[in-house]
Amino acid sequence: MPIEIVQIVQELSSVGGVESVASELACAFSRAKITNTVVASVVGERATSGTHIERVGAWLSRVKTRGLLRYLGRLFVVPIFTMLATRAARHHPEAVVISHGDSLSGDVLVVHAVNAQSLAEKRLSGDWKWMLNPMHLWVSLRDRWMIGGLRYRMYVAVSPRVATELQDIYKVPASRIRVIPNGIDLNRFHRDTAAGIAIRREFGIPLDAKLLLFAGHEFRRKGLAHAIGALERLGPDVWMLVVGSDNPAPYRKLATVAADRLVFAGSRTDMPALYAAADAFVLPTAYETFSLVCMEAMACSTPVFATPVGGIEDYLIDGVNGYQIKMHPDDIAAKISAVISDHEALTELSAGAHATALNYGWDYVGSRYIELLEQVQASKRVPSSMPVPMIA
Structure with a gap:
């Protein structure tokens, strides 16, 4: 039957x-x-x-x-x-x-x-x-x-x-x-350079800037404060785009030197384009069970910097598709700064991220x-x- x-x-x-x-x-x-x-x-x-x-x-x-x-x-x-x-x-x-x-x-x-x-x-x-x-x-x-x-x-x-x-x-x-x-829907989530450029233009992010993407509806649990702290420690050419429906007001105040480089996009449905706009995806989360957003980012050839919790550690491999991070701005900033301006290193991580997603x-x-x-x-x-x- x-x-x-x-x-x-x-x-x-x-x-x-x-x-x-x-x-x-x-x-x-x-x-x-x-x-x-x-x-x-x-x-x-x-x-x-x-x-x-x-x-x-x-x-x-x-x-x-x-x-x-x-x-x-x-x-x-x-x-x-x-x-x-x-x-x-x-x-x-x-x-x-x-x-x-x-x-x-x-x-x-x-x-x-x-x-x-x-x-x-x-x-x-x-x-x-x-x-x-x-x-x-x-x-x-x-x-x-x-x-x-x-x-x-x-x-x-x-x-x-x-x-x-x-x-x-x-x-x-x-x-x-x-x-x-x-x-992961490999037909929907893939690198679309033109869509990524359109996202940058929509939010006034320079095309030559290094862009970090954060996505999650619970900003506190997902560790947005730590990500913003890392942004504060990174160079003036590094921007961050935050996607999610949580209240951005308390988090805007956390950015001082990087206030002009922190952009809140609100809730969005065009995630493939957002991943394509980014050079790296950052998620210093306290608790996950698989983290679909990390795998979506990898499918779009975007390296992932995330805490090794609840399933992320099963597929995030240091130096292959991103780096495992701690919930601390210093650690996040140090690991991102080591590769964000290294074109060859980013290219290798991007290829590794995409290869990982093909298994899912x-x-x-x-x-x-x-x-x-x-x-x-x-x-x-x-x-x-x-x-x-x-x-x-």
């Missing part, structure tokens, strides 16, 4: 990590000629040819989940969609249901991050602002039910670190965890998902069967 796949994700689009992962998987399933459906409330403009879209709670798309009031919007939207999607999944009893955290039960849960570990990292760094975000209470309760309660047959961890956290925090048996990294194409990642989902489907046919064993 041919496999049928149903994905559940609140938003299907190319904006954001989880949203784009679900979209790319849908495309990979379609290219593999597999019948697949996506249950979502918000659907972006990007086409997912061959995928059936089943919208539930479409009216939720009118509630803003980005911007200053995003936490309140999500607190309303996410729980309601989760309930609606959980009910919708029951209408597909023959399908293998894969959820990105937006249904209370299913067959395969993709764990993009373990929220409990993320909060622990924030507490260790002295960041307590997360307590003002009411979404964390919902996520905590949801994760205890979905993960701690073992409501799914299998759990996909996007990195070995996530797999370890699932075992340590929620006691998920190793036999029910499969590590499958996120992928979505068709290959999708094939690993399909292999797992076919095994899950086989286990569903035998009511008394044990969970699908992990294949190394």
Whole structure:
């Protein structure tokens, strides 16, 4: 019997990590000629040819989940969609249901991050602002039910670190965890020199300047303050372009000598062009699980300078595709200054970054998902069967 796949994700689009992962998987399933459906409330403009879209709670798309009031919007939207999607999944009893955290039960849960570990990292760094975000209470309760309660047959961890956290925090048996990294759309993310030049002209960045790119919606956790500190220590020909929807006001004040070379672009959807505009991508983040932006940068032949946390250390190799950095401006500045003005060194790092990304194409990642989902489907046919064993 041919496999049928149903994905559940609140938003299907190319904006954001989880949203784009679900979209790319849908495309990979379609290219593999597999019948697949996506249950979502918000659907972006990007086409997912061959995928059936089943919208539930479409009216939720009118509630803003980005911007200053995003936490309140999500607190309303996410729980309601989760309930609606959980009910919708029951209408597909023959399908293998894969959820990105937006249904209370299913067959395969993709764990993009373990929220409990993320909060622990924030507490260790002295960041307590997360307590003002009411979404964390919902996520905590949801994760205890979905993960701690073992409501799914299998759990996909996007990195070995996530797999370890699932075992340590929620006691998920190793036999029910499969590590499958996120992928990259190599057709969309590639070096486009003309697009990069257009970005520089849009923001008034000199074409001969050395440009660092930072991208992330949580400026504090992603380490923007450290990146700006590094910019302050670098030469007058080095600029920084910051992409993300967080409040830029507190961070503008951190730049003194480099104030005129720090540009905030806000939230953007043209990330390939932004990567192409940059000479290097910098992300001194405190916690990640895979960091899709780092892999997107590499696909666009942009070397990466990032902290070796949560999966980044699995593919970021010093001197090959970038450099691992510490969350300290001095360390970041020292490693960037060593290569930023060395054309030959940057060229070699760019080539290494692109070569790394070629190993993370979505068709290959999708094939690993399909292999797992076919095994899950086989286990569903035998009511008394044990969970699908992990294949190394």
